[in-house]
Amino acid sequence: MTYRSRLGEGGPARPGPANAGQEVLLHRCFTESSVTSLRHAVSAAVSAAGLSVELAEDFVMALHELVTNAVRHGGGTGTLELRQQADVLTCEIVDHGGPADGLPVRLSPTDLPGGRGLWLAHQLTGSLMLTQRPDGVTASVSACVTASPAVPSPATTTDAVTGPSPSEDT
Structure with a gap:
C-alpha cells in the first residue's frame, strides 16, 4: 500500500480499505483564490501520471x-484528491454546500443558460459520480492512463491519392 503525496499540500491519504493500493498524487484544499494554481497542479500531476495529452486536457477541464x-455552489471551499491505482486516475472533489433549494444535485438541462459544469465534467470523462451527503457533495471522475484512441489497421487503410496501401492485395 502506498499513501504518499507526490505533489501538493494537505495531509496523507485516508487509510482504509477504499484506498488500498492507491497512491495519492495530489491532495489540496481550495478556495476561489486558489482555483488557477490548483488547475496547474492537477495538470502537472496527470501529465506525470502518464495520461495522454488529449485525455489530460479533458480530465483537467472536467x-x-x-x-x-x-x-x-458548495460553500466557497473544497478539497481535491487525485489518486492512482494501477492505470486508473480517480479524482474526488468534496465541498460542504449544496443546492439552495434543498433538491438533489443533478445535471442541468443543456437548453438552459449556465449550470453546465456537472454536465460538461460528465461529457469530458464519461465517469461522473455525485454523492450528496448531509454536509455537502462529493463529485468523482476517473480516467484510464492506458486508454488510447482507436487506430485503423494498416491492412485496411486506403490512401486517397495513391489508392490501396501496399499491405492490401489488389
Whole structure:
C-alpha cells in the first residue's frame, strides 16, 4: 500500500480499505483564490501520471469545472484528491454546500443558460459520480492512463491519392 503525496499540500491519504493500493498524487484544499494554481497542479500531476495529452486536457477541464462548481455552489471551499491505482486516475472533489433549494444535485438541462459544469465534467470523462451527503457533495471522475484512441489497421487503410496501401492485395 502506498499513501504518499507526490505533489501538493494537505495531509496523507485516508487509510482504509477504499484506498488500498492507491497512491495519492495530489491532495489540496481550495478556495476561489486558489482555483488557477490548483488547475496547474492537477495538470502537472496527470501529465506525470502518464495520461495522454488529449485525455489530460479533458480530465483537467472536467476537474476545473467541478472545482469551480464547488466554489460557486458548495460553500466557497473544497478539497481535491487525485489518486492512482494501477492505470486508473480517480479524482474526488468534496465541498460542504449544496443546492439552495434543498433538491438533489443533478445535471442541468443543456437548453438552459449556465449550470453546465456537472454536465460538461460528465461529457469530458464519461465517469461522473455525485454523492450528496448531509454536509455537502462529493463529485468523482476517473480516467484510464492506458486508454488510447482507436487506430485503423494498416491492412485496411486506403490512401486517397495513391489508392490501396501496399499491405492490401489488389
